[in-house]
Amino acid sequence: MSPISRRAVLGGALAVGAASALAGCSAGAGLADDGRSLRYWDLFTGGDGATMRAMLDAFRAEHPEIDLEAVTLQWGPTYYTKLAMAGAGGRAPDVAVLHLARLPGYAPAGLLDPFDPDLLAEFDLTEENFPAAVWQRAQYNGQVYAIPLDTHPYVMYYNVDVCREAGLLDADDQLIPLRGPDAVLAAFTAAKQVTGAYGLVTETYGTDGVNPWRMWWTLYRQLGGELLTPDGRDLAIDDAKALRALTFMQQLTSSGAAIREADGSGSIALFSSGQAGFMWQGDWEVTTLLASGVPFSMTRFPAVFDNASAQADGHSLVLPHRRTRSPAQARATYQLIAFLLRHSVTWAEGGHVPAYQPVARSAEYRALRPQSLYASVVEELALDPPVWFAGSASTLWLEMGAALSPVLTGRATPAEGLAAAKAAVRRLLATPNPVQ
CATH class of the missing domain: 3.40.190.10 (Periplasmic binding protein-like II)
Structure with a gap:
């Protein structure tokens, strides 16, 4: 992984509001790294925000042993500035949402951590379960840096x-x-x-x-x-x-x-x-x-x-760079990601095409109208x-x-x-x- 440069962290566009961004990134940084607590960031401020909150509540109900702290930040440049600052400081949330097409601006800069192939296999988050073009774009230098949620x-x-x-x-x-x-x-x-x-x-x-x-x-x-x-x-x-x-x-x-x-x-x-x-x-x-x-x-x-x-474009789930990530914390993070993908037919109700193919091919999703009527576009994405x-x-x-x-x-x-x-x-x- 490329070392994180401090040039832009301390200057340029990201310097605007740097103090407040760093303060936001440190929120909850003292939570125990023991797999019993997770911090999650997204940018869903519209109607899809309510859908995501319902999915996170369902995860909490299924995994009461995990204390999930979910934060929704302002959509757009503000979100991406704070996400970059979080990764640069190494005090990031455990998991965050990233538009897939934004990956080239984050993975090469060392602002994200790659996924563990063994854990991906254990939780069935592997190549054959995603559209080929989307999975290819989720990688950098031969490693997986994003798990596609939708297109x-x-x-x-x-x-x-x-x-x-x-x-x-x-x-x-x-x-x-x-x-x-x-x-x-x-x-x-x-x-x-x-x-x-x-x-x-x-x-x-x-x-x-x-x-x-x-x-x-x-x-x-x-x-x-x-x-x-x-x-x-x-x-x-x-x-x-x-x-x-x-x-x-x-x-x-x-x-x-x-x-x-x-x-x-x-x-x-x-x-x-x-x-x-x-x-x-x-x-x-x-x-x-x-x-x-x-x-x-x-x-x-x-x-x-x-x-x-x-x-x-599409939403994906990424691992913002952290100085430490214990095995227990990693496992809980993969549990959350797998849960969101397995239940992404709920997410699809808002219009997005599920990236996780077991859901995209399911009778439940195909019965969703009009949302499933344009799903074949995943074969011809621009x-x-x-x-x-x-x-x-x-x-x-x-x-x-x-x-x-x-x-x-x-x-x-x-x-x-x-x-x-x-x-x-x-x-x-x-x-x-x-x-x-």
Whole structure:
């Protein structure tokens, strides 16, 4: 394992609020390292937070001998700053949640501890029980550093009543497959004629808007495009493919098939109120839409181009670096992780696709509708490049979102959007990893 550098711990972005972060990391540091107490961190502040708390309560009920202290921290950069500080100080919680695409920013810096292969085997947390692409991304230098909990892909929500009236459902009342740009545009236009308002709604702008990145990365990967060279050091954007994706994005809004200007919450509100036939968003809005009463279902993002890849990330469970971790403490930690994975059908109710295949293949999960209807996307995931600045709540998402948003809103041409995107990636490539 690489030694932990103190350069960024004491300076750069992580220095902001360092004293308070370290204070937070030391909370509970005096708990006995005897396997009878566990400290757990996550960033689930939304509806999925309530689901996770219920799962943790179930673990407590099954394992009353373990005192589980669970802490939920603010989602986004704040969480990742504190997690880095915790690992750097060696006084971290026993287990924490990490977006899988953020692993390249943490494992190489020595901020995480690798998993013990013998304990993984004992608790049935082994390669054959996870999707191949996801398991591969959970490793660094041949060791497992993350246990995938779920995959959360970019998906398509649709209003069943609107699509039925627009003639877009099959005999089983499911959305007919939409393949190719013309079919997708035609479906959204037909839905708009029914609603009298919008065909597709999706986030096109916002202070922290990342949906333009999700959309472009999905479409660009459907064309087989790469962002970086295999070593992650240089830009490798294929201009022709990138422009083809951006041209389609602008065509969506300029044609009126999709809303031109909407932030994330606005697009969700419009779909929830029945003013749109379709919505492109992450899979986590299931609970919101069920509560709204809108007649909706979900499906995979359409194969606009050469394949049906869809942008995705996932939550995983990691071992933040600790100076000591006793055998008893380690065993209790693996017990918690295995419990959460074995019960992840509960977690899937919020929309995420279970990573643990015994659950993903179970009759209980497959009966979960509409949550299981897009599960096959795990075979065609458009994961972020494995670099430190990628992943959920990352600088890449924010900078690419800002660069590509004007293409959707009509304030920039596809060529201008591509130039801005390439400039953003070059800046990131020239920036040292702040935790190394």
